[in-house]
Amino acid sequence: MFSKACEYGIKATLFIAHRSEKNQRVSLKSITEAINSPEAFTAKILQKLARNKIVHSSKGPGGGFRIEKDEIDQITLSDIVIAIDGDQIYTSCGLGMEECSEEAPCPAHEKFKPIKESLRITLESTNLKELMEDINKGLTFLK
Amino acid sequence: MFSKACEYGIKATLFIAHRSEKNQRVSLKSITEAINSPEAFTAKILQKLARNKIVHSSKGPGGGFRIEKDEIDQITLSDIVIAIDGDQIYTSCGLGMEECSEEAPCPAHEKFKPIKESLRITLESTNLKELMEDINKGLTFLK
DNA sequence: CCAATAAAGGACAAAATTGTCCGAATAATA
DNA sequence: TATTATTCGGACAATTTTGTCCTTTATTGG
Numbered sequence: 001m002f003s004k005a006c007e008y009g010i011k012a013t014l015f016i017a018h019r020s021e022k023n024q025r026v027s028l029k030s031i032t033e034a035i036n037s038p039e040a041f042t043a044k045i046l047q048k049l050a051r052n053k054i055v056h057s058s059k060g061p062g063g064g065f066r067i068e069k070d071e072i073d074q075i076t077l078s079d080i081v082i083a084i085d086g087d088q089i090y091t092s093c094g095l096g097m098e099e100c101s102e103e104a105p106c107p108a109h110e111k112f113k114p115i116k117e118s119l120r121i122t123l124e125s126t127n128l129k130e131l132m133e134d135i136n137k138g139l140t141f142l143k
Numbered sequence: 144m145f146s147k148a149c150e151y152g153i154k155a156t157l158f159i160a161h162r163s164e165k166n167q168r169v170s171l172k173s174i175t176e177a178i179n180s181p182e183a184f185t186a187k188i189l190q191k192l193a194r195n196k197i198v199h200s201s202k203g204p205g206g207g208f209r210i211e212k213d214e215i216d217q218i219t220l221s222d223i224v225i226a227i228d229g230d231q232i233y234t235s236c237g238l239g240m241e242e243c244s245e246e247a248p249c250p251a252h253e254k255f256k257p258i259k260e261s262l263r264i265t266l267e268s269t270n271l272k273e274l275m276e277d278i279n280k281g282l283t284f285l286k
Numbered sequence: 287c288c289a290a291t292a293a294a295g296g297a298c299a300a301a302a303t304t305g306t307c308c309g310a311a312t313a314a315t316a
Numbered sequence: 317t318a319t320t321a322t323t324c325g326g327a328c329a330a331t332t333t334t335g336t337c338c339t340t341t342a343t344t345g346g
Contacts, residue, residue, distance in 0.1 A: 001144070001232075001255075004304060007239040014250055027322070041305050047324065060313025061321040077251070089144075096150040097286065107157055107274040107283040108220070111265055112144075119258050131250040140250040143240065147334060170292070184335050190294065203343025204291045291344080299336070306329070314321080 002081065002089075009045045009084045010077060011035040011142050016055055016065050017072045017128040018135060025064035036143035045084060052083040072132070078123035090120050145224065145232075152188045152227045153220060154178040154285050159198055159208050160215045160271040161278060168207035179286035188227060195226040215275070221266035233263050 002010075015034045019026045028046065032039045046065060050057045054075060055065045067075065081089060093100035094112035102109075134140040145153075158177045162169045171189065175182045189208060193200045197218060198208045210218065224232060236243035237255035245252075277283040 001237055002239075004239060007237075010251070011238055011249075029322095038305055040307075043323075044305090044325085050323090057323060058313075059311070059321085059323045060315095062314065063312085063322045065323090077254075092144075094144055094150075095154060096145075096147060097284075105283050106154075107278055107285065108153070108269070109283065111220075111269050111274075115258065115262050115265060118261065122254055122258060126251070126254050131254075135250055140248050140252065141240075142250065172292095181335055183337075186293075187295085187335090193293090200293060201343075202291085202293045202341070203345095205344065206292050206342085208293090287346100289344100289346085292342085294339100294341070296339085297337085299334100301334070302332080304329100304331070307327085309324105309326090311324070312322080314319100316317100316319080 003085055005041075005045050006081055006084045008035065008037045008042050009049060010080050011037070012042060012046060013049065013055065013067070013075070013080055014128060014131055014135065015142055017067050017075075018132050020067045020069060021072065021132070023069075025058070025062065025066045027064040031065070034142055049080070049083055052079075054079060054083055067128070073127050073129035075128045076124050077126045077131075078120070081123060090116065146228055148184075148188050149224055149227045151178065151180045151185050152192060153223050154180070155185060155189060155208075156192065156198060156210070156218070156223055157271060157274055157278065158285055160210050160218075161275050163210045163212060164215065164275070166212075168201070168205065168209045170207040174208070177285055192223070192226055195222075197222060197226055210271070216270050216272035218271045219267055220269045220274075221263070224266060233259065 012031050012035055015031055016026055028039060028043055031046070032042050046055060046057065049055045050065070055067055057063070057065050093106050094108050095106040097106045100106045100109060131140070135142065155174050155178055158174055159169055171182060171186055175185050189198060189200065192198045193208070198210055200206070200208050236249050237251050237259070238249040240249045243249045243252060274283070278285065
């Protein structure tokens with residue numbers, strides 16, 4: 001469904017949010033340990049998220065990543081996916097046709113439409129806070 | 144959503160079904176022209192579909208691909224996707240976690256579940272025949 | 287049997303994605 | 317100011333996916 005980059009990005013963001021709520025910055029290393037991801041690759045993804053202002057980074061000793069506390073319930077899965085993979089997940093044709101549109105649809109267009117729509121709604125309506133709560137309760141896991 | 148291989152596979156199968164209904168075999172070349180796909184790559188995909196008995200192939204002059212007429216309404220999008228990409232689209236974790244399960248789910252597990260389920264239902268309940276009908280009516284397009 | 291036609295399939299090539307390495311930039315602190 | 321910790325970012329490498337080429341195999345018809 002998503003690229004590896006996106007998967008790591010979502011998990012990393014969740015972990016950062018989790019710690020940010022306790023006013024802690026997190027280092028790249030602690031992120032990759034928490035989510036079990038390759039370090040340098042994860043660094044690239046975090047750079048992208050930082051450029052998109054989803055996470056905030058600071059260099060130097062004691063530095064690392066964090067998310068503004070009051071943004072944790074504002075950031076959605078959709079924000080992360082779009083920052084990393086772009087919006088093709090919403091816009092691209094299910095059968096890969098360049099010119100697929102309502103006027104000249106691919107054979108599966110109407111079949112895929114409700115699925116893509118419910119995916120969009122789910123991603124846009126799911127924020128970091130609610131996902132974090134289940135992590136805090138030990139109901140869900142990052143690795 | 145799907146791999147390129149899968150996208151070509153679905154379109155190729157639809158085109159073959161379309162012609163098979165008129166009792167015509169179709170050559171690789173005519174398929175790639177109809178669906179606008181790379182010839183040799185499409186050949187590999189058709190080989191896979193043939194090994195999975197979704198299409199039937201014959202060599203030599205007048206040869207080509209066809210689908211049994213009475214199977215056109217039995218073959219589903221799910222059959223094609225599974226033949227080409229396997230069943231990971233149903234089974235794999237949305238966040239790429241190896242050990243994601245009901246007992247130890249990833250943070251997005253419950254969010255993705257209904258989407259994956261509706262995708263499964265859609266793919267399993269959509270057969271070639273109904274998709275072909277819209278192609279025949281000029282309502283949908285293969286390229 | 288021979289020639290022509292078409293798919294099968296192995297080997298290779300290109301492109302995209304994923305992943306690594308390492309020096310530069312930046313910030314804290316002693 | 318020197319040292320250390322940390323992200324940034326460029327260059328590269330490995331892997332996977334996509335795509336190509338060419339020989340072999342099978343089938344048909346003359």
